Amino acid sequence: MKEGPDIALIGSLIGDPARANMLTALMAGRALTATELATHAGITLQTASSHLSKLEAGGLLTQRKQGRHRYFQLAEDEVGLMLENLMGFAASRGMNRHRPGPKDPALRKARVCYNHLAGDYGVRMYDSLIAEKQIEVKGDDLALTPAGQSRIEALGIDYAALKKSRRPICRTCLDWSERRSHLAGSLGEALLTLFIDKGWAKREANSRAIRFTANGDKAFSELFPQ
Amino acid sequence: MKEGPDIALIGSLIGDPARANMLTALMAGRALTATELATHAGITLQTASSHLSKLEAGGLLTQRKQGRHRYFQLAEDEVGLMLENLMGFAASRGMNRHRPGPKDPALRKARVCYNHLAGDYGVRMYDSLIAEKQIEVKGDDLALTPAGQSRIEALGIDYAALKKSRRPICRTCLDWSERRSHLAGSLGEALLTLFIDKGWAKREANSRAIRFTANGDKAFSELFPQ
DNA sequence: GGGATGCTTCGACTACGATCGAAGTATGAA
DNA sequence: TTCATACTTCGATCGTAGTCGAAGCATCCC
Numbered sequence: 001m002k003e004g005p006d007i008a009l010i011g012s013l014i015g016d017p018a019r020a021n022m023l024t025a026l027m028a029g030r031a032l033t034a035t036e037l038a039t040h041a042g043i044t045l046q047t048a049s050s051h052l053s054k055l056e057a058g059g060l061l062t063q064r065k066q067g068r069h070r071y072f073q074l075a076e077d078e079v080g081l082m083l084e085n086l087m088g089f090a091a092s093r094g095m096n097r098h099r100p101g102p103k104d105p106a107l108r109k110a111r112v113c114y115n116h117l118a119g120d121y122g123v124r125m126y127d128s129l130i131a132e133k134q135i136e137v138k139g140d141d142l143a144l145t146p147a148g149q150s151r152i153e154a155l156g157i158d159y160a161a162l163k164k165s166r167r168p169i170c171r172t173c174l175d176w177s178e179r180r181s182h183l184a185g186s187l188g189e190a191l192l193t194l195f196i197d198k199g200w201a202k203r204e205a206n207s208r209a210i211r212f213t214a215n216g217d218k219a220f221s222e223l224f225p226q
Numbered sequence: 227m228k229e230g231p232d233i234a235l236i237g238s239l240i241g242d243p244a245r246a247n248m249l250t251a252l253m254a255g256r257a258l259t260a261t262e263l264a265t266h267a268g269i270t271l272q273t274a275s276s277h278l279s280k281l282e283a284g285g286l287l288t289q290r291k292q293g294r295h296r297y298f299q300l301a302e303d304e305v306g307l308m309l310e311n312l313m314g315f316a317a318s319r320g321m322n323r324h325r326p327g328p329k330d331p332a333l334r335k336a337r338v339c340y341n342h343l344a345g346d347y348g349v350r351m352y353d354s355l356i357a358e359k360q361i362e363v364k365g366d367d368l369a370l371t372p373a374g375q376s377r378i379e380a381l382g383i384d385y386a387a388l389k390k391s392r393r394p395i396c397r398t399c400l401d402w403s404e405r406r407s408h409l410a411g412s413l414g415e416a417l418l419t420l421f422i423d424k425g426w427a428k429r430e431a432n433s434r435a436i437r438f439t440a441n442g443d444k445a446f447s448e449l450f451p452q
Numbered sequence: 453g454g455g456a457t458g459c460t461t462c463g464a465c466t467a468c469g470a471t472c473g474a475a476g477t478a479t480g481a482a
Numbered sequence: 483t484t485c486a487t488a489c490t491t492c493g494a495t496c497g498t499a500g501t502c503g504a505a506g507c508a509t510c511c512c
Contacts (some may be wrong), residue, residue: 005316011240020234059319068458068509082315089308090231093285138364140406181366273471294488295481
């Protein structure tokens with residue numbers, strides 16, 4: 001009895017609809033203010049404030065003060081991974097809050113998973129990187145090969161900077177729409193940033209969806225052939 | 227707003243301490259009766275009954291009637307995997323219900339994860355199988371190699387029977403104590419059953435811990451060298 | 453300074469869900 | 483049949499957590 005870690009604590013944190021909405025909104029990767037999160041959850045600012053402090057106490061969120069705003073975001077990569085995993089499970093049980101709407105296909109095609117690319121595009125990129133041996137599965141985690149390293153540097157990603165951080169560079173994340181792995185970690189983040197900086201892809205407002213431009217689509221397909 | 231699957235539903239199911247205790251108890255893999263689960267959770271039978279019907283409605287549990295008993299167990303492999311994943315997250319946040327006690331080391335050494343072996347032994351077995359190319363990572367999932375197939379048949383496992391089932395034979399599961407992968411799926415289950423049938427290992431009562439005998443220890447090390 | 457805006461804290465209300473006693477159903481044993 | 487066990491359903495109670503109004507800080511702008 002009473003063995004192991006306390007899953008009830010996290011469960012209850014996620015279990016409240018208002019908090020779940022906030023977390024889902026934060027899965028889009030942007031840091032959001034308390035007011036924004038309140039409207040996302042459909043509650044008043046006071047209530048949101050109380051929820052946010054609980055989520056922060058539980059280690060799911062961190063806040064940054066900037067002027068008179070407080071920006072909240074998911075505390076670490078692990079939080080995003082855990083949430084995506086839960087979403088996958090919920091989706092597999094048919095626990096959907098909405099009948100699949102017009103937005104759904106866009107989300108399945110390409111979306112933000114906290115800070116990296118997910119959906120069909122995310123999986124395609126991952127598969128391509130594996131097939132071309134630029135990343136490889138090493139025991140339990142993912143590693144960048146020398147070939148992969150020079151490749152991403154050619155793209156303009158600062159490998160040294162990635163390496164300096166304590167965060168893992170590569171890591172897998174389970175996709176709830178595709179039910180397949182895609183690339184997370186600081187490299188996953190850097191790649192998504194790159195696509196956006198280059199103007200290949202754009203985030204849709206108030207959504208996790210990512211829209212690729214015609215050029216971006218072409219460039220992406222060339223970079224990551226099927 | 228309101229995108230994606232409803233994580234609040236599962237969250238709230240897991241979020242109640244009584245239900246979390248029941249689920250944790252069921253992670254030991256045995257099917258338990260309502261009365262047993264009630265004592266595990268420290269509540270009366272009536273309350274337990276209400277919780278159990280909720281968990282069943284949520285698709286986390288299934289029940290089997292046997293005489294006047296009702297045996298409850300986790301609905302599918304996915305449920306166990308999801309719970310172990312949550313435990314891993316909770317453990318990483320230091321959310322423990324108890325100060326690490328005397329039982330803790332035993333659990334870390336070898337324990338049941340729903341229906342397969344986890345802990346140090348589970349990870350060792352997994353690593354060994356990979357190193358000897360008896361299972362291999364194939365894209366996103368695990369596959370038994372021809373060498374692995376004849377190997378497990380030599381051990382007395384009915385490969386044809388495993389293959390017939392719709393369940394995946396091999397699959398990875400994230401270990402919350404080791405933070406590494408170990409082998410789940412029907413093969414994982416068959417192997418654990420084998421160890422117990424051969425008398426190499428024994429389940430401890432009312433615990434997820436598994437105790438290997440001296441002989442079992444030796445046999446295990448020979449079968450799965452480091 | 454004065455007046456927004458953004459957010460937190462306090463206090464009170466409310467509703468939902470966990471809880472258990474009591475009664476009801478089903479299975480098994482004698 | 484009768485009694486015992488295993489469990490469910492009903493009904494009532496009770497606590498707690500979510501909710502918001504009002505007031506209190508903090509920051510920024512003019």
